[in-house]
Amino acid sequence: MMNGLLNVKLVLVLLISMNFSVNSQNIYYAVSQGDDTLRKIDIDTRTVLSAIQITVPGQVVQKSNGLAQDPTTGVVYAIVQLNGITGRDLISLDTITGVGTLIGNTGDTFAGISFNNAGVLYAVTGDGAATPETLYTLDLSTGASTMVMTLGNGNDGEVIAFNSDTDVMYHGSGNGTTIFESVTLPTSTDSIALSGDVYTELTAMLYAGGGKFIVASFSLFYTIDTSGVVALLDSIPFDFSTKGLIRANSPAGINQIEASVVELVYPNPADDVVYFENSNLIGEQFTLIAVNGKVIKTGVLHQELNVSMLETGMYLLKLDRLPNIQMRIIKR
Numbered sequence: 001m002m003n004g005l006l007n008v009k010l011v012l013v014l015l016i017s018m019n020f021s022v023n024s025q026n027i028y029y030a031v032s033q034g035d036d037t038l039r040k041i042d043i044d045t046r047t048v049l050s051a052i053q054i055t056v057p058g059q060v061v062q063k064s065n066g067l068a069q070d071p072t073t074g075v076v077y078a079i080v081q082l083n084g085i086t087g088r089d090l091i092s093l094d095t096i097t098g099v100g101t102l103i104g105n106t107g108d109t110f111a112g113i114s115f116n117n118a119g120v121l122y123a124v125t126g127d128g129a130a131t132p133e134t135l136y137t138l139d140l141s142t143g144a145s146t147m148v149m150t151l152g153n154g155n156d157g158e159v160i161a162f163n164s165d166t167d168v169m170y171h172g173s174g175n176g177t178t179i180f181e182s183v184t185l186p187t188s189t190d191s192i193a194l195s196g197d198v199y200t201e202l203t204a205m206l207y208a209g210g211g212k213f214i215v216a217s218f219s220l221f222y223t224i225d226t227s228g229v230v231a232l233l234d235s236i237p238f239d240f241s242t243k244g245l246i247r248a249n250s251p252a253g254i255n256q257i258e259a260s261v262v263e264l265v266y267p268n269p270a271d272d273v274v275y276f277e278n279s280n281l282i283g284e285q286f287t288l289i290a291v292n293g294k295v296i297k298t299g300v301l302h303q304e305l306n307v308s309m310l311e312t313g314m315y316l317l318k319l320d321r322l323p324n325i326q327m328r329i330i331k332r
Contacts (some may be wrong), residue, residue: 028214029095031064031078033203033243038064038098038250043214043221046236046303051263052098054080056091064111065126067204067244069163070140073293074166074258074316076246077103078138079123090143092291094314095248099311100317101291106136111158112204112244113138117167119293124151124171133173135183140293148186152179157201159215164207164227170216170226175228176202180228197222200230206245216242217317253277269332272308276301285320288329307331 003009005180028043031037031054040049054061059082066079076093078100087107091100111126123145133153136145156175160183161251163165163170169183170187178199181189199217205224208214212223218295224230265274276282283302288297291314301319 003043013055016300027248028206028245029067029076030065030204030242031238031244032240033065033093033242035063036061036080037240038095039240040095041238043233043293046234046238049240052077054093054098056080056089056099056100057081058103059083059085061100063243065110065243066123067115067246068115068121069246070115070119070121070293071117073224074257075289075293076133077113077121077292078244079106079113084317090138090140092293094291102293105141106138106143110138110145111137113162114160114169114205115304116164116169116221117164122160122162122169123146125160127156135160136173151183152181152189152191157203159202159205161207161213163211163212163213165209170205170213171316172202172205172224178202180224192226192228194224194228194230197231197232204245206243206247212267214245216245241246265327265329269330270303270307271332273276273304273306274329275304281319281322281325284322287318287320289316291315305329 023185026042028041030039030041035052036054038054038181039051042049062081062083064078065088066078069076076095078091078093079216080086081088082092087105088110089105090103093100095295109121109126112119113123115121118267122135123138125134133151135148138145151171152170153197155177156174161170171181173179180192183189193319202215202219203218204216206214212225215222218241221233222230265276284301286301290296315329317329319325
């Protein structure tokens with residue numbers, strides 16, 4: 001029977017995490033408020049490396065207003081505007097295929113999202129929201145929002161990002177009247193005076209390490225450090241407006257790094273059972289995670305894994321002792 005399965009085995013994407021220095025982290029995934037496209041970009045060279053359409057089964061995606069990766073699971077989430085739907089929806093997103101899984105409506109027009117180190121997703125409403133410039137948390141299972149606090153009141157443009165070194169949130173706002181502030185959750189904000197180059201409006205922000213944030217102002221990119229010093233990276237703009245960023249070479253997650261295709265697990269997609277060809281993995285502790293970040297199962301890896309109880313979809317199998325190896329299993 002094993003020989004027969006070998007003849008029909010399919011390949012599985014095995015994603016090998018790599019270590020990058022801060023200076024080499026110039027490749028990002030970006031979404032735009034102007035279209036339904038997920039782009040992979042090189043900020044240093046102002047190059048779009050690839051572009052795929054973001055799709056949600058049964059829906060039409062008009063645009064995106066936020067992008068974030070859960071640091072505890074590697075799952076990527078986006079805020080999207082769906083055609084004919086009031087308010088914006090939270091989806092989990094496969095950055096290889098562009099396929100999103102609908103989680104739920106957030107109930108308002110959120111303008112940006114960011115995870116803290118514990119995997120809690122925060123979101124800020126835009127100026128056109130029912131409750132503008134306000135911070136919420138979003139439920140990863142339903143998309144439902146829970147109010148946390150009111151933020152500083154700038155003009156158009158709202159972005160948030162956590163400094164992952166300190167787990168402190170920063171908030172940017174304003175077009176003309178600009179605000180940059182650190183946020184002491186859940187009670188207060190501390191204004192930070194800006195200096196250096198001048199931007200129009202912040203549309204995306206992501207912590208880059210070393211006390212600096214990569215920020216987008218429509219089609220241009222800057223850095224802002226935690227003391228408020230702004231530096232333009234290049235005066236040559238992209239041909240689209242960025243509304244959310246994650247690293248494409250992040251060491252966490254199934255979709256954020258270049259993939260090697262190897263014959264490791266078969267068959268894939270699977271109906272009932274998957275088999276592990278590499279005997280060196282047998283005996284390792286594993287965690288099986290759904291695309292929404294929910295832990296489905298934990299245990300010790302054997303030669304085979306029963307997946308018959310899983311719902312149709314994609315799952316991530318992570319090895320506790322070997323975090324650099326993460327396997328994507330598709331249940332048919």
